[in-house]
Amino acid sequence: MGTQGIRVENLVKNFGQGESLVEVINGASFVVQKGELVALIAPSGAGKTTLLMMIGCVLEPTSGTIWLGEEAVYDGRWIGNDTRRIRREKIGFIFQSHYLIPFMNVIDNVTLLPQTNGLAKDKAHDKAMELLEYLEIAEKAKSMPSQLSGGQNQRVAIARALANEPQIILADEPTAALDVERSVNVVKMLKKIAQEQNVAVIMVTHDERMLAFCDKILKIEDKKIVISKLNDNKHIV
Amino acid sequence: MINLAQKDIAHSLGKFLVTAMGVGMLFGIVLIMIGVYRGMMVDAEILLNDINADLWIVQEDTLGPFAEASRVHEDLKDTLRAFEGIDKSEALTFQNLQLPGETKPIRVTAVGFDVFGKINPINPGRLVAGEPLTKEHYQIVVSEKTGYKVDDTFKLGRDIYRVAGVTRDTVSSGGDLLVYISLKDAQNLQFLYSNARIRSDRARGISETKEAKMANAVVATVRAGYDIDDVANKIKQWKHESVYTRTEQKAILTKNLIERSSKQIGLFTAILVVVSTIIIALIIYTMTLEKMKEISIMKLIGIPNSMIIKMIVQETLILGILAFIFGNLFSHLIYDNFPKRVVLEIPDAWMLFGVVIAASVLSSFIGIAKVIHADPAAAIGG
Ligand SMILES: Nc1ncnc2c1ncn2[C@@H]1O[C@H](COP(=O)(O)OP(=O)(O)OP(=O)(O)O)[C@@H](O)[C@H]1O
Ligand SMILES: [Mg+2]
Numbered sequence: 001m002g003t004q005g006i007r008v009e010n011l012v013k014n015f016g017q018g019e020s021l022v023e024v025i026n027g028a029s030f031v032v033q034k035g036e037l038v039a040l041i042a043p044s045g046a047g048k049t050t051l052l053m054m055i056g057c058v059l060e061p062t063s064g065t066i067w068l069g070e071e072a073v074y075d076g077r078w079i080g081n082d083t084r085r086i087r088r089e090k091i092g093f094i095f096q097s098h099y100l101i102p103f104m105n106v107i108d109n110v111t112l113l114p115q116t117n118g119l120a121k122d123k124a125h126d127k128a129m130e131l132l133e134y135l136e137i138a139e140k141a142k143s144m145p146s147q148l149s150g151g152q153n154q155r156v157a158i159a160r161a162l163a164n165e166p167q168i169i170l171a172d173e174p175t176a177a178l179d180v181e182r183s184v185n186v187v188k189m190l191k192k193i194a195q196e197q198n199v200a201v202i203m204v205t206h207d208e209r210m211l212a213f214c215d216k217i218l219k220i221e222d223k224k225i226v227i228s229k230l231n232d233n234k235h236i237v
Numbered sequence: 238m239i240n241l242a243q244k245d246i247a248h249s250l251g252k253f254l255v256t257a258m259g260v261g262m263l264f265g266i267v268l269i270m271i272g273v274y275r276g277m278m279v280d281a282e283i284l285l286n287d288i289n290a291d292l293w294i295v296q297e298d299t300l301g302p303f304a305e306a307s308r309v310h311e312d313l314k315d316t317l318r319a320f321e322g323i324d325k326s327e328a329l330t331f332q333n334l335q336l337p338g339e340t341k342p343i344r345v346t347a348v349g350f351d352v353f354g355k356i357n358p359i360n361p362g363r364l365v366a367g368e369p370l371t372k373e374h375y376q377i378v379v380s381e382k383t384g385y386k387v388d389d390t391f392k393l394g395r396d397i398y399r400v401a402g403v404t405r406d407t408v409s410s411g412g413d414l415l416v417y418i419s420l421k422d423a424q425n426l427q428f429l430y431s432n433a434r435i436r437s438d439r440a441r442g443i444s445e446t447k448e449a450k451m452a453n454a455v456v457a458t459v460r461a462g463y464d465i466d467d468v469a470n471k472i473k474q475w476k477h478e479s480v481y482t483r484t485e486q487k488a489i490l491t492k493n494l495i496e497r498s499s500k501q502i503g504l505f506t507a508i509l510v511v512v513s514t515i516i517i518a519l520i521i522y523t524m525t526l527e528k529m530k531e532i533s534i535m536k537l538i539g540i541p542n543s544m545i546i547k548m549i550v551q552e553t554l555i556l557g558i559l560a561f562i563f564g565n566l567f568s569h570l571i572y573d574n575f576p577k578r579v580v581l582e583i584p585d586a587w588m589l590f591g592v593v594i595a596a597s598v599l600s601s602f603i604g605i606a607k608v609i610h611a612d613p614a615a616a617i618g619g
Contacts, residue, residue: 049617058537058614088539095617099534103248108239115239116540144248160538172617 004067005034005200006055006168011064013050024050026223037194037201039211042220048204052170056091057083069167088113092161094171098153100145106132106156107141113164131159135189151182158186162193169193171203175210187213241544242551256520257556261563263513264589267506268568269575271585274502276578281410281490284348285483287360290456291465293481294472301481302331302453303410304493309478311450320472322463325355328452330423334416336383337391343383345416346409349423356456359404359417367402373419378402380414394426410490412577424451510592518600521553525604532608533616542608549604557597561590
């Protein structure tokens with residue numbers, strides 16, 4: 001089903017050198033299709049964030065190949081020298097905390113990237129309002145992040161991640177700070193976005209209850225990726 | 238396009254304004270310092286210009302009364318009048334006096350001149366009340382800021398003086414208020430001693446002074462058609478006194494008096510400018526540090542450096558410009574309260590503006606370096 005959203009081949013990441021060399025990822029290979037919501041699970045310190053940051057063109061791998069869509073972005077080195085442009089145009093990031101810019105209100109936070117990408121102000125504004133409505137937070141458009149609750153801010157952060165119409169969403173424990181009900185809401189939303197907007201979503205989670213909504217599970221085992229299809233087995237970990 | 242600087246400033250406007258005001262006060266003080274210096278330049282030349290003499294004849298091998306003690310015989314003026322090329326010449330005295338004041342004595346510089354002579358140091362344009370001196374004795378023209386009015390009387394030395402006139406904006410090159418008295422009175426005050434001193438001198442067999450016919454300088458004007466420098470040179474050869482033209486006297490003033498103070502003021506100003514620069518740099522640095530997390534996040538989600546750097550530079554410039562405006566307001570608000578003349582000149586303000594902008598741009602480099610080196614991955618800390 002679908003077309004390739006993310007493809008990783010033989011990805012290696014070491015930190016440090018010589019004595020203090022730490023191998024975190026050593027030969028990870030997997031594919032995430034567009035339209036898929038994929039969970040990434042592993043114990044703490046296993047390299048989940050490291051893997052996401054490499055796919056997100058934030059952290060340079062030691063070796064391997066990364067494709068985003070059909071385009072190879074890393075093949076032993078960054079292809080094209082503007083990784084930030086790739087992030088800005090192709091990727092939506094969601095984190096455990098919302099990481100909104102505190103000195104800008106909700107609508108400015110959401111329109112920042114699209115406007116940086118060259119979208120006209122009123123178009124970016126309309127688009128952002130649409131997203132905020134979709135995430136049921138539109139009435140807070142003029143509020144500052146400090147005036148919103150954690151869950152509300154997280155929804156704004158999701159709107160920001162969607163605003164540049166990314167092909168890929170990388171979510172690092174997006175539900176960790178939320179209660180179960182809100183967590184489920186967020187994951188459902190990610191699922192809906194994956195399907196409706198044909199986006200490849202990787203979501204790091206520690207919460208087994210969220211796995212039920214995912215199409216696939218990536219597990220880091222022995223510094224490699226093990227893929228399990230989620231059948232009816234809900235207690236795969 | 239969203240302007241990050243505008244959003245950030247709007248979000249913490251109060252803090253930003255207070256900061257700008259604080260830095261502005263520093264700039265205001267810088268402006269006042271420069272103004273004090275300008276004021277000294279203006280003050281120093283008031284007396285010189287009012288006397289309006291072509292030549293200053295002073296004690297041999299001295300630089301004249303504006304720089305050091307100088308004594309010449311009063312009758313030198315008569316000798317000079319006979320000199321070819323000299324038009325008018327008069328003897329002048331300069332001395333520090335204390336006028337009785339309400340709480341404490343008022344320090345003034347007294348100019349003594351021949352009331353019936355041809356060169357009058359009192360500039361009629363500065364006279365705001367009363368009249369110039371008309372009598373040989375016990376009259377005084379005072380500067381307005383002494384607080385005395387026409388017909389006030391007070392004791393100087395052994396005698397009671399009556400205020401004949403009041404002048405405005407008259408100060409000596411040292412910044413003291415000027416008063417004018419007759420040459421005879423001045424000689425008495427300068428070269429005669431108190432009753433007690435005279436009694437004690439007499440007791441010791443020291444006879445009363447013959448110095449009464451001394452002055453501190455003789456000033457002269459040169460007849461039309463004669464070259465001032467030529468006349469000056471001839472007097473020098475003939476009379477063995479030091480002779481200075483007005484230009485030379487002005488140069489001595491600037492060199493001896495102003496240079497010393499301007500070095501102090503210049504140093505103060507330079508230190509203040511450096512301190513302000515460091516403070517701006519520190520403010521920008523902390524403002525950037527405070528935003529490190531946001532900057533990392535922006536870098537992570539793909540905001541280009543140029544946009545973030547623009548924010549830092551714009552904020553620095555706005556801070557600098559606001560501080561400059563506050564500084565000007567501040568200096569104009571308080572300069573009147575200074576005991577010394579403060580001359581705020583627009584070119585000086587613009588010069589400071591240039592320095593402020595340069596300092597701001599330099600300061601923002603620190604912020605820019607922080608931005609460039611910020612690690613986007615650090616934003617999410619694990
Ligand atoms: N910059 C770095 N330098 C050295 N080691 C690092 C660096 N970043 C991460 N590591 C190491 O890499 C390993 C993986 O870290 P990572 O943050 O990817 O783990 P994680 O799976 O996301 O953990 P958690 O569930 O706690 O978030 C850890 O052992 C960590 O110490
Ligand atoms: Mg992590």
